[in-house]
Amino acid sequence: MNLVKTMSIVARAKGPVLPSARKGAALARASVLITVFFMLEMDVLARARTLDARDVVALLGLFYVAVSSWLELQERIPDRLHLPFLVADLLLITAIIYLAGGLESEYYPLYYLPILQASVRLNFRDAVSTSVLAAGLYAVLGCSEGFQAYIPTTAWLRITTFAVSALFMAAFFGLLMREAREHKQKSMEMAQLLEEVQSKTAELASVNQQLLAKNEELERKKRELEQAQAQLVASQKLAALGQLAGSVAHELRNPLGAIKNAAYFLRRKFGDSGDQVGTLLAVIDQEIATGDRIISSLLDFCRAEPPRLRPTDVNACLEAALEKLDTGAGVTVVRELCPSLPRILGDASQLYLVFSNIIANATQAMPSGGELHVQTRPSDRCIDVEIRDTGGGIPAEDLERIFEPLYTTKAHGIGLGLVVCKTLVERHGGRIGVTSQPGRGSSFVVKLPVANAERNSEDSDGDGN
Amino acid sequence: MATATEASVLVVDDDRNMRLTLSMILADEGYDVLTAENAAEALHLLEVRPVDVVLMDVKMPGMPGDEACAEAKRRRPDLPVVMITAHVAEELARGALAAGADSILYKPLDVDLLLRRVAALCKGRERLSARSIGTA
Numbered sequence: 251m252n253l254v255k256t257m258s259i260v261a262r263a264k265g266p267v268l269p270s271a272r273k274g275a276a277l278a279r280a281s282v283l284i285t286v287f288f289m290l291e292m293d294v295l296a297r298a299r300t301l302d303a304r305d306v307v308a309l310l311g312l313f314y315v316a317v318s319s320w321l322e323l324q325e326r327i328p329d330r331l332h333l334p335f336l337v338a339d340l341l342l343i344t345a346i347i348y349l350a351g352g353l354e355s356e357y358y359p360l361y362y363l364p365i366l367q368a369s370v371r372l373n374f375r376d377a378v379s380t381s382v383l384a385a386g387l388y389a390v391l392g393c394s395e396g397f398q399a400y401i402p403t404t405a406w407l408r409i410t411t412f413a414v415s416a417l418f419m420a421a422f423f424g425l426l427m428r429e430a431r432e433h434k435q436k437s438m439e440m441a442q443l444l445e446e447v448q449s450k451t452a453e454l455a456s457v458n459q460q461l462l463a464k465n466e467e468l469e470r471k472k473r474e475l476e477q478a479q480a481q482l483v484a485s486q487k488l489a490a491l492g493q494l495a496g497s498v499a500h501e502l503r504n505p506l507g508a509i510k511n512a513a514y515f516l517r518r519k520f521g522d523s524g525d526q527v528g529t530l531l532a533v534i535d536q537e538i539a540t541g542d543r544i545i546s547s548l549l550d551f552c553r554a555e556p557p558r559l560r561p562t563d564v565n566a567c568l569e570a571a572l573e574k575l576d577t578g579a580g581v582t583v584v585r586e587l588c589p590s591l592p593r594i595l596g597d598a599s600q601l602y603l604v605f606s607n608i609i610a611n612a613t614q615a616m617p618s619g620g621e622l623h624v625q626t627r628p629s630d631r632c633i634d635v636e637i638r639d640t641g642g643g644i645p646a647e648d649l650e651r652i653f654e655p656l657y658t659t660k661a662h663g664i665g666l667g668l669v670v671c672k673t674l675v676e677r678h679g680g681r682i683g684v685t686s687q688p689g690r691g692s693s694f695v696v697k698l699p700v701a702n703a704e705r706n707s708e709d710s711d712g713d714g715n
Numbered sequence: 716m717a718t719a720t721e722a723s724v725l726v727v728d729d730d731r732n733m734r735l736t737l738s739m740i741l742a743d744e745g746y747d748v749l750t751a752e753n754a755a756e757a758l759h760l761l762e763v764r765p766v767d768v769v770l771m772d773v774k775m776p777g778m779p780g781d782e783a784c785a786e787a788k789r790r791r792p793d794l795p796v797v798m799i800t801a802h803v804a805e806e807l808a809r810g811a812l813a814a815g816a817d818s819i820l821y822k823p824l825d826v827d828l829l830l831r832r833v834a835a836l837c838k839g840r841e842r843l844s845a846r847s848i849g850t851a
Contacts, residue, residue: 500774503801504730507822511736514826518743542823549802 280319284312311342332372336380339364344387353392353405358412361388365416369423377427381420385413488669495666496552499545506545510538550603550670557597557677564633564698565591565626567598571605572624580619588626591633592700600674601698604682607667608637608694615641615692628700632680635696643688652684671696722837723747723765727757727783728772728799737770744830754783761787766794768836770829773800773811781814788815795836799824 318335343360350357361384368380389409513534520527565587572583612622620640627634644652651657653672658665668682675682679699686692724746726737731752738748749764751757753775760766769787773780784796798811801822811819818832 500801503822504733507801507824508730508732508736510823511733511740511826515736515740515743518740538823 276319280315284315311346314338314342332368333376336364336368336372336376337383339367340380340384340387343384344391347388348391353388353408358388358408361412361416362419365420366423369420369427374421374424374428377420377424378417381413381416384416385409388412492552495548499548499552502541502545506538506541509534513538547607547666547670550666557600557674559595559597559678561593562596562598562601563591563593564596564601564635565589567596567601568605568624568626568635570602571609574606575609575613575622581613581616582619582621584621584623586623586625586627588628588633591626591628594633594678594698594700596678596698597674601678604671604674604696605635605637607671608696611667612637612639612641612692612694615639615643620691629697631700632697633700635698636693637696638691638693640691643690644684644686644692645688649684649686653682721745721747722767722840723749724833725749725751725757725760725764725766725769727751727754727769727775727780729753729775730772733772740826740830741833746833754778754780754786757783758786758790761790761794767840768833769794769796770833771796771798771816773798773802781810781816784811784816785814793840795840797829797832797836 318338340361343357343364346360347355347357365377365381365384369377372380392405392409513531517528517531521531522528568587572585575581575583609622609624616622616639623636623638625634625636625638627636648657653668654665672682675696675698681697683695683697684692685695724741726734726741726748727750728734728737729752734750734752738750741748749760749766751760754777757769757771761769769784771780771784775783778786780798780800784798787794787796792815795817796815797818797820798814798816799820799822800811817836820829820832
């Protein structure tokens with residue numbers, strides 16, 4: 251029975267749960283020793299003796315077993331006290347054996363218990379020491395009897411047999427347990443290593459994730475920087491272009507002015523002298539007017555004045571722009587102006603410029619007539635101004651570049667009108683967009699914010715009061 | 716076409732063809748035309764010749780037109796000056812008006828408008844001189 255228990259303890263000691271081995275050891279000690287004490291007392295009772303020193307020792311022994319087992323179960327025994335406890339066990343067992351008949355007693359296998367316990371709980375060396383101590387005590391038992399009478403050869407034989415078997419047992423279980431402990435240590439180390447590897451792997455994965463995120467962020471930053479740089483270059487180009495265009499425009503007005511004066515003088519002198527001269531003078535005047543319009547648009551583009559924001563009626567700006575329109579070419583204007591349009595905060599002269607530019611483009615897109623739809627409508631804190639023509643439309647590849655400076659699809663144009671429109675609309679906090687269906691017409695939508703305008707117009711009303 | 720005003724107009728412009736065409740038109744209109752290609756020359760002519768109206772380009776090498784205008788007005792406060800500019804910028808117009816200009820016209824010139832202005836200014840000057848003679 252002891253062996254089975256011990257083996258189970260050994261088997262459990264292989265596992266990672268050491269407290270179960272400890273519990274097993276405590277239970278083994280308690281159960282076996284208590285059984286032995288009862289047998290001893292039964293023996294005492296069977297002989298019908300009166301109580302004497304044996305019973306006191308038995309009671310003390312019971313008390314010791316109870317306390318030590320309890321301490322073991324509670325894990326109160328520090329490692330350094332195991333050896334003293336084992337020695338106490340051995341002394342107690344020696345006393346029991348002495349009381350139960352000495353060398354002849356059949357209780358001598360009790361010595362195997364502490365040896366087993368030492369094998370299981372302590373190391374190989376302690377197990378061997380325990381077995382040597384047990385054999386010594388057993389021999390002392392024999393000697394003490396020998397002093398009383400004689401030591402028969404059988405007694406020496408018993409002592410020697412026991413010593414050998416105890417040593418063998420200690421060696422066997424001690425080695426077994428050492429193996430088990432080493433195995434367990436290794437498996438624990440392996441488990442720890444595995445855990446470490448797993449945690450390191452997880453750490454690496456998270457670091458990798460972070461690196462990937464950082465990389466992505468860097469990529470994004472790089473793209474942003476590139477975009478910003480491109481924008482900067484574009485705006486610098488635009489600024490330089492603007493300066494150049496401004497001075498060119500200004501310088502062109504002098505020769506244009508001189509030509510116009512000369513034509514004026516010529517018409518006064520020779521305007522009546524024939525159809526051809528009159529026609530050509532009219533051509534000169536017309537071309538001077540066209541040239542001056544181009545110069546005006548260049549100067550509009552260069553003039554970097556910020557808008558002077560005042561509460562503005564967008565419908566009125568549109569009407570003013572439509573007034574300038576030459577509808578002689580068969581263009582019908584369809585007005586869908588929302589009468590309850592909120593006023594916006596804007597610069598009326600700049601908005602007029604924007605609308606007249608878009609309207610001029612629209613009419614130019616319909617050289618053989620068509621419909622010009624002009625619509626205003628409120629839409630989510632904005633007002634939308636849509637100017638739609640039924641002209642030839644804009645091919646998709648041109649549509650993308652239509653707001654770029656100096657990009658034009660017209661034979662006579664310098665590609666600044668829509669750039670000016672876009673700049674002015676954006677300075678109003680608005681947006682300009684275009685959609686087009688080749689062959690069916692184009693639609694420009696100018697979105698102007700209205701939310702601030704309401705508040706500011708109230709403010710300015712308040713100022714007025 | 717020519718009128719009998721015989722008034723004297725000084726055209727100040729650094730552009731030769733501008734001076735030429737304007738003086739031809741004004742001479743044809745019957746004015747006595749003087750020309751100067753810069754502010755210094757114009758101010759000198761104002762000292763030595765009788766001038767009734769000045770047409771002055773704003774942008775010229777050397778002294779700019781508005782400064783020349785202010786100087787001319789300092790010397791002869793009653794002299795009408797018409798500023799001519801290729802810019803349609805408000806601050807430039809304000810600058811010219813601050814310099815004491817009586818009128819501003821933009822290039823390319825609306826010649827009919829120019830002639831009306833010059834005629835009006837000459838007429839006003841006649842009245843003015845008649846009044847000053849009367850009071851003298």
